[in-house]
Amino acid sequence: MFQEILSQEDIKKIHQTSVRILSDVGVEFPSQEALAAFQRHDIKTDGSRVYITEDQLWKALKMAPAHFTLHGRNPERSVTIGEGGPVFAPGYGAPFLIDADGNKRVPTVDDYRDLVRLAHALPNQDVSGHLLAEPGDVPPEKAPLHMVYAHIVHSDKPFLGSVDSELGVGHTLALARILFGESMDERAVTMGVVSSLTPLGYSREMIHAILRYAQEGQALLIANLAMAGSTAPVTLAGLLAMQSAELLAGIVLAQTVRPGTPVIYGTTSTNIDMRTGSLAIGSPELAQVNAVHMQLARFYGLPSRGSGALTDANYPNAQAGLESMMGMLTTVNSGADFVLHAAGILSSYLAFSYEKFVLDDEICGRVRWFHRPLVVDTDTLAYESIARVGPGGHFLMEDQTLERCRTEFWTPEVSDRTGLDEWTGAGKPDSVARARDRWQQLVAAHQDPPLDRATARQLEAFVEEQAG
Numbered sequence: 001m002f003q004e005i006l007s008q009e010d011i012k013k014i015h016q017t018s019v020r021i022l023s024d025v026g027v028e029f030p031s032q033e034a035l036a037a038f039q040r041h042d043i044k045t046d047g048s049r050v051y052i053t054e055d056q057l058w059k060a061l062k063m064a065p066a067h068f069t070l071h072g073r074n075p076e077r078s079v080t081i082g083e084g085g086p087v088f089a090p091g092y093g094a095p096f097l098i099d100a101d102g103n104k105r106v107p108t109v110d111d112y113r114d115l116v117r118l119a120h121a122l123p124n125q126d127v128s129g130h131l132l133a134e135p136g137d138v139p140p141e142k143a144p145l146h147m148v149y150a151h152i153v154h155s156d157k158p159f160l161g162s163v164d165s166e167l168g169v170g171h172t173l174a175l176a177r178i179l180f181g182e183s184m185d186e187r188a189v190t191m192g193v194v195s196s197l198t199p200l201g202y203s204r205e206m207i208h209a210i211l212r213y214a215q216e217g218q219a220l221l222i223a224n225l226a227m228a229g230s231t232a233p234v235t236l237a238g239l240l241a242m243q244s245a246e247l248l249a250g251i252v253l254a255q256t257v258r259p260g261t262p263v264i265y266g267t268t269s270t271n272i273d274m275r276t277g278s279l280a281i282g283s284p285e286l287a288q289v290n291a292v293h294m295q296l297a298r299f300y301g302l303p304s305r306g307s308g309a310l311t312d313a314n315y316p317n318a319q320a321g322l323e324s325m326m327g328m329l330t331t332v333n334s335g336a337d338f339v340l341h342a343a344g345i346l347s348s349y350l351a352f353s354y355e356k357f358v359l360d361d362e363i364c365g366r367v368r369w370f371h372r373p374l375v376v377d378t379d380t381l382a383y384e385s386i387a388r389v390g391p392g393g394h395f396l397m398e399d400q401t402l403e404r405c406r407t408e409f410w411t412p413e414v415s416d417r418t419g420l421d422e423w424t425g426a427g428k429p430d431s432v433a434r435a436r437d438r439w440q441q442l443v444a445a446h447q448d449p450p451l452d453r454a455t456a457r458q459l460e461a462f463v464e465e466q467a468g
Helices: 008-025 032-040 054-063 109-121 143-154 166-185 204-215 236-257 284-300 318-333 354-370 383-389 399-404 420-425 431-444 453-467
Strands: 044-046 049-051 068-070 079-081 096-098 159-161 190-195 219-223 263-266 270-272 304-307 338-340
Touching: 008 049, 008 054, 008 236, 008 284, 032 044, 032 049, 032 204, 032 236, 054 236, 109 143, 109 354, 109 431, 143 159, 143 166, 143 453, 159 166, 166 190, 166 204, 166 453, 190 204, 204 219, 204 236, 219 236, 219 338, 236 263, 236 284, 263 284, 263 338, 270 284, 284 304, 284 318, 304 318, 318 338, 318 354, 354 431
Parallel strands: 159 190, 190 219, 219 263, 263 304, 304 338
Antiparallel strands: 044 049, 068 079
16 A cells, blocks of 8 residues: 555545646647647647646546556566556756765766666666766767667666757657667657646647657656746645646647557656755655655556655765655655656756765665565464574574575665674775775676667667767
């Protein structure tokens, strides 16, 4: 059973307010192609504003799949979203890197490639992501080309695509077509992360992404970053009602373009700090928004996206740990199907950290292990073993202990359990130092997953032509 903090009556009140917003206030779609798609389904438009009735909303939602598979080039890496259990993907969109010494710098394409290699190696990142950090050593319009190519070459996990421009969308879909061929027509092999322009609008770039991904039958994660007290009402209930109206409008557009387009109903919304006006992503309010959002997703029968290991801290310190764990645990306990920003983010989305990437992946592992079913049966109740050992004994040499000692418990890769004396003797390394050692070892040991030569040559030729 998932954590639910609102009653079904309260969820219906939020829904009813969202419907009033959709039908009476409307959402801006400044695109003739989008407006024409709405009009073909008898949805009212006035200028660039779109008005959706409740009946039209439910008709569109019934077209959207309750779950779908995002395919990797290695079929064993493919993930199903919306069918139980969270799918984890790394942080998204950070313009800076923070190193282990707390220094800020602009990422390079080489940094990006190493981050993808690390995403491939870390055991709890199910999707290698996209826009892990923004490379500053290539022209912005060409950066998505290099980023998508890195995901294809350095990992065989599913990857996300670019939505930032028509060129980025085109490069993503062209590279995916080279990699997957005609099979792309029948299955989702990439996903675009679309953000509404809150309050109550979509930019031309995001509308273009919805249209093109839907036309190609590719998945869409439609979300927003509404800020309570700034771009959204100061009350979380008001934020949720407005946010939901925006997201549902985008989902309706996708279904008018291609019924059955895989979509995720997403959030990353939170409050601002009223003392400073700054975004607060490590706040308990963000956790509350996530929890209610997952309830709304179940109400609509849609796969959900929540935020993961988020923090306002500028370094992987204690604040980063406590905020990231609270955000992640609440999101997963509330039933999120897809968790973006599952690892790596610092400084309210402004920075990415190799070390935090590793530490957060361990948080993902802890939370995933916590959700494993606790089996209670004759074997696990261990009565025979208890009776045999009796008072005053120990279980170290019991057959059951020997059989299960390597599999029964979760084992950390970074967290320190050596004890005070060993820790002191080793020079008192902190978690950041251990995480730095781990990511450097993983990147050094990386080998690109095999890719057939003909496809590799086609991909390389396309990138060279487009980057020239």
